Amino acid sequence: MFAAPDQDRKPSPDDAVTPSADRPLAYLFLDFNAYFASVEQHDHPELRGRPVIVTPLASEHTGAIAASYEARGYGIRRGTPVRDARRMCPGIAVMPARHDRYVAVHKLLMKEIERHLPLDKIYSIDEAAFRLSRSERDPARAVETARRVKQGIAENVGPALRASVGLAPSRLLAKLAAERVKPDGLTVLEARDLPHKLADMTLTDIPGVGAGVMNRLEKAGIDNFLKLWNLQPKQARAIWGSVMGERFWYGLHGFETVEEPTKKSMIGHSRVLTREHETPDKARIVARALLLKAASRLRHYGLFASSLSLSARLRPEGGWETARRFSHSQDSFLFLKTLDDMWETFLTRQRREGPAPRIGGVTVYLHGLSKPGETAIDQLDLFAEPAQAETDSRRAGLWKAIDDINADLDAKFRRLGAPSGEAKRHISLASQSGLALNYLGAKIAFSRVPEEAEFMY
């Protein structure tokens, strides 16, 4: 599953002690500083060198979504209410966000940087990783390249658009290197600098260590960077609860892992309904159970979904299908609510057309799957509220805990020799109690993964 670039062998835990020459500089990571505010300064030269905040709307009753470094000097940060910002820094420029423009400038920036280096991965509108060539792996050469990139941006796009650059053997380390000096930094992190150069890192500042993982790390007694560094890949996998932990370990130790191409484009289940379950209310409970099962698999793979499709086959003939999009999520509550809304829309229309439909089968799929850090630029939730993201990750943590308990119960039942498909005492939602769980005990996944194109939107 893992392969270090330009190496034929699979990295192993022993690699942690192999010479750092095995892990040369390979990535350049750019993190644009106060990006939205910088684009405003770029487009309005009179704002350069001045305190600027960007707000989601032209309203005094909102908060900054970006603050220029000049504004930060007044203690103004992302999230500072406009009223407070005006009080802290009279005369501050308050600019309503122009997301189209930020995306357009992002494209110009990527095009300019690609004149120097091949793009590896876009992380967000203001962060991206690029690959260094073999000849650029020498630190002096890599720094020279980074300076050329910065100069190219200043001359060909605009001097207001500054970025902090990190150079390192893996993308994760290059990102951490870029974080070290802001704004306009240029930091080299070599394998031999580790772990001491990062020993002061706050664990939750490391991408991949969210609130849920931090909780598990603390339970395992890992409360500082050196302890995190000293984990074994297997331990990391156990703590993360997925292969993501192992991948994190390799990235942290300077091995870039080539991810298997995501074979899954969707996760879901389908079920033919017996006569007993063909009424809309009963069919809905089956659809919800299928969705909960799909969501549990989604979390198991460490994936996030951004849309849900629901289709129903009707008796004696006909069918109906629909899909909805949402912000990338692992939250079963959000999925269930989306499903219920879709179901309600379907029923309202059916009721207008005649008697309650009889439902012969339901299919539920989660689509738009991604791993953290793989969000494509056109899917960015530019307006997403930080509070919402926090609720999402808290809920995802809760569902992960439920998944773990259910998996544990499954294992215990299996040890006790319970035949598969036997009713099991699982943790589930009270609203799902109308469904005997053994109904879902049989194999209900498709035997192949259909292509997304096979689904009509």
Ligand SMILES: [Mg+2]
């Ligand atoms: Mg940034």
